[in-house]
Amino acid sequence: MKRGFSIVLSFILAVLMLASCSSVSVSPFVTGDHINGGENGAGTTVPNVDGEIGGGSGGSDHSGIFDKLAPSRKEFYAEDSASMGVYDGKTDIDGVPFPAVPGEKTTDIQAGTLTAGEWRDNADFESFIKLMNDNSWYPYMETWKMFPTRRIAVKITDENKNALKGVKVALLSESNETLWDAVTDMNGDAYLFVDLTKKEQTSKPSSIKYTFGDISSTYKLSDGEDSVEIAFNASISKKKKLDLLFMIDTTGSMGDELSYIQAELKDVILRAASAYEGMEIRLSVNFYRDIGDEYLVRYFKFNSDIDEAINNLAEQYASGGGDYPEAVDTAFDNAVTGHAWDDYAVKLMFFVLDAPPHSDRQGSVELMQKTTVLAAKEGIRVIPVASSGVDTETEYLLRTLASVTGGTYVFLTNHSGIGGDHLDPTVGDYNVEKLNELMVRLIKEYCA
Numbered sequence: 001m002k003r004g005f006s007i008v009l010s011f012i013l014a015v016l017m018l019a020s021c022s023s024v025s026v027s028p029f030v031t032g033d034h035i036n037g038g039e040n041g042a043g044t045t046v047p048n049v050d051g052e053i054g055g056g057s058g059g060s061d062h063s064g065i066f067d068k069l070a071p072s073r074k075e076f077y078a079e080d081s082a083s084m085g086v087y088d089g090k091t092d093i094d095g096v097p098f099p100a101v102p103g104e105k106t107t108d109i110q111a112g113t114l115t116a117g118e119w120r121d122n123a124d125f126e127s128f129i130k131l132m133n134d135n136s137w138y139p140y141m142e143t144w145k146m147f148p149t150r151r152i153a154v155k156i157t158d159e160n161k162n163a164l165k166g167v168k169v170a171l172l173s174e175s176n177e178t179l180w181d182a183v184t185d186m187n188g189d190a191y192l193f194v195d196l197t198k199k200e201q202t203s204k205p206s207s208i209k210y211t212f213g214d215i216s217s218t219y220k221l222s223d224g225e226d227s228v229e230i231a232f233n234a235s236i237s238k239k240k241k242l243d244l245l246f247m248i249d250t251t252g253s254m255g256d257e258l259s260y261i262q263a264e265l266k267d268v269i270l271r272a273a274s275a276y277e278g279m280e281i282r283l284s285v286n287f288y289r290d291i292g293d294e295y296l297v298r299y300f301k302f303n304s305d306i307d308e309a310i311n312n313l314a315e316q317y318a319s320g321g322g323d324y325p326e327a328v329d330t331a332f333d334n335a336v337t338g339h340a341w342d343d344y345a346v347k348l349m350f351f352v353l354d355a356p357p358h359s360d361r362q363g364s365v366e367l368m369q370k371t372t373v374l375a376a377k378e379g380i381r382v383i384p385v386a387s388s389g390v391d392t393e394t395e396y397l398l399r400t401l402a403s404v405t406g407g408t409y410v411f412l413t414n415h416s417g418i419g420g421d422h423l424d425p426t427v428g429d430y431n432v433e434k435l436n437e438l439m440v441r442l443i444k445e446y447c448a
Contacts, residue, residue, distance in 0.1 A: 183379030
């Protein structure tokens with residue numbers, strides 16, 4: 001699907017011809033427990049104290065590394081440059097790596113071409129619950145073991161009813177066990193999910209603890225209370241910071257839209273930077289494919305260099321994949337745990353993709369669960385951008401990520417005439433907008 005049969009056949013024939021004309025053994029495929037770290041891989045490294053890439057040890061031979069890591073899920077880093085790494089979080093190979101062939105660069109693509117819509121399930125949670133419990137949607141919750149149907153909505157304001165942003169909120173049981181952690185957004189809202197990873201509710205929420213800095217207090221819940229407004233006597237800093245992260249699928253199936261997405265995101269980055277000259281903005285633009293491809297996750301640390309982010313974005317092309325699911329779980333994990341997010345910044349993660357993770361790959365479901373819970377705790381708002389090819393199961397998963405982290409669901413539409421067919425989302429009425437305008441609007445709203 002992601003590579004035409006003729007391309008695969010041509011590649012195999014070329015390999016056979018080379019093998020027959022030379023005494024050198026040609027092995028185009030990765031086998032065994034060794035993951036292809038990319039042609040620029042430079043040995044193993046370890047995360048430094050801020051959770052980002054550390055120094056490399058040199059060399060490009062990874063043989064034997066994964067034999068040592070196989071007993072448990074560990075992380076392997078291969079340094080590509082001073083600021084870029086290739087992150088591999090799995091030890092199994094289940095796909096055939098295709099040779100990396102850069103796609104054609106289109107120089108006349110202008111921002112404002114792609115069209116999109118937005119839907120916030122937390123704003124109409126009753127409809128979301130109904131959809132999740134529908135016979136055609138319920139199996140997706142069973143597959144991914146995430147049941148986002150039990151929620152307590154919290155709004156925290158100061159004594160003058162002004163929204164308080166960045167307040168840490170914890171849902172506690174009768175024994176003071178933490179059931180869920182979240183952080184209030186620009187409207188002072190936080191969403192606390194009860195037993196997200198359990199089919200049936202077994203926990204009983206008892207109270208809500210809310211904290212900012214050294215100030216903390218507790219609200220006692222009544223039985224069945226699912227919406228709470230709390231006045232908090234705290235002074236929130238007016239200093240504005242923004243950590244803006246993009247995680248982008250660059251497998252072959254993204255080839256129909258990737259050049260357009262690059263143009264849109266370049267425009268979004270430039271406009272966000274110019275709109276907030278007084279704000280501290282840090283950017284991180286990252287890319288992922290799948291196991292066996294040129295790289296699994298190619299990531300860049302947060303920094304304030306706008307030109308570097310744009311250059312990194314422009315250098316990417318679509319390649320690899322080979323089947324429908326991709327390494328979404330590893331990319332998501334890297335975005336949340338592999339970057340040094342600022343505790344006091346607005347944290348936005350735009351996740352641009354067209355396929356789900358591998359639900360049948362060992363550890364994938366558990367990693368998606370774990371990372372989702374951690375993103376909510378850290379106040380990282382996940383904003384998926386669903387591209388052409390997304391199916392209903394992927395829609396379920398992306399809307400779940402958005403709702404439980406206090407983000408919002410963005411989806412490309414057919415109105416632009418660009419790319420393959422786009423899934424008609426199972427939502428209510430929505431406005432069709434230019435993708436770049438929509439994303440800039442969301443950044444402004446979350447930073448308000």
